[in-house]
Amino acid sequence: MPGISDHDTMVYINTSIKPFRQRPPRRKITLWKHADMAKLRSDTASLSASMLSSYSVTTPVNTLWNVLKQGIGNILESVPSKISSTRFSPPRMNSNIKRLARRKKRAYTKANSTKDPDHWIQRTSCIEAYNSYVRDIITPDLKKTPKTLLELCQKQEV
Numbered sequence: 001m002p003g004i005s006d007h008d009t010m011v012y013i014n015t016s017i018k019p020f021r022q023r024p025p026r027r028k029i030t031l032w033k034h035a036d037m038a039k040l041r042s043d044t045a046s047l048s049a050s051m052l053s054s055y056s057v058t059t060p061v062n063t064l065w066n067v068l069k070q071g072i073g074n075i076l077e078s079v080p081s082k083i084s085s086t087r088f089s090p091p092r093m094n095s096n097i098k099r100l101a102r103r104k105k106r107a108y109t110k111a112n113s114t115k116d117p118d119h120w121i122q123r124t125s126c127i128e129a130y131n132s133y134v135r136d137i138i139t140p141d142l143k144k145t146p147k148t149l150l151e152l153c154q155k156q157e158v
Contacts, residue, residue, distance in 0.1 A: 027084050034080040043078070047071040100130040 051071070055064060104127055111119035 028081050029084055030076070031080045031082060036078075039078065040075060043075045044072075047075065097130065097133060100133060104130055 047068075051064070051067060055067070104123060107119065107123035111123050
């Protein structure tokens with residue numbers, strides 16, 4: 001019976017809203033393998049010696065903490081660093097997929113510059129390897145690795 005219940009009414013909305021995916025913020029990555037460890041050790045030892053000689057036991061803890069924090073911050077600024085890239089920001093991008101994507105990009109650059117058909121074949125094989133890897137993650141053999149898809153979904157939620 002029309003008019004008694006609202007189950008026969010449907011609402012239709014047509015919008016032009018696009019979903020916005022927030023990218024992770026860029027962050028500073030310290031490159032420890034390029035750091036001069038001997039200089040870091042000597043700077044830390046000199047900071048320690050200067051703090052022991054300049055401040056006494058009665059110095060407030062907040063003052064000591066601020067001096068230590070500022071000194072360590074100055075020492076860490078001498079370590080080489082870089083800013084993170086947003087190119088591989090999706091949560092599904094693990095190290096294997098990143099490696100395949102970089103290989104694909106290098107193959108494309110080489111093929112585009114040389115115009116050699118063999119290089120285009122190499123790029124195609126990289127694309128196929130990348131696609132098969134992603135396909136295996138999404139539709140794995142559930143008897144061998146039942147948690148792969150679940151782990152992927154949990155990483156995307158984080």
